[in-house]
Amino acid sequence: MDTTKNPWTIHSRETRYDNNWISVWHHEGLNPTGGKGIYGVVHFKNQAIGVVALDEENNIYLVGQYRFPLEQYSWEIPEGGGPLGEPALDAAKRELLEETGLVAKHWEVITRLALSNSVSDETGVVFLARGLEQRQAEPEETEQLVVKKVPFEEAYRMVDRYEITDSLSVAAIQKVKLMMYEGLLNK
Helix, strand or coil, rough: CCCCCCCEEEEEEEEEEEECCEEEEEEECCCCCCEEEECCCCCCCCEEEEEEEEECCCCCEEEEEEEEECCEEEECCEEEEECCCCCCCHHHHHHHHHHCCCCEEEEEEEEEEEEECCCCCCCEEEEEEEEEEECCCCCCCCCCEEEEEEEEEHHHHHHHHCCCCHHHHHHHHHHHHHHHCCCCCCC
């Protein structure tokens, strides 16, 4: 089986919804077994960007905000979207400053993700930011944020207690925990 070839035969694609952030595409064609099929895809016009901002005492910064689609409050790592084609590091630096007022001297990509690959083409990249310096936060007008600094181990327990459920944040925090366990973080 060729795992690099799309097993769907697409006959048509129609944009059913479009705004500045997403498009919703409706595809019609033949499914992998040859039957008639449809497939809806949410196309994201940005790449998801996440930042684990880790200070010298192993504290990280979490951002709390109300998430409209879920109708609930969410604790997350600093994150946002970077336009497709923009270097992910530039977007990460901007998001960290906007949401927390932090700048970092050292940056490292720690994971890349497909965030909901059954219905969406959204991808994400997560950075570890170290060598932190506090400046003034510059949140966007649509954001009402609360920033808190917590020991990394507490953030890890928040994931375990389902107090952090955002997928980018969960993956990022678990990745940093693995890096700590394997001795890959130099203080």
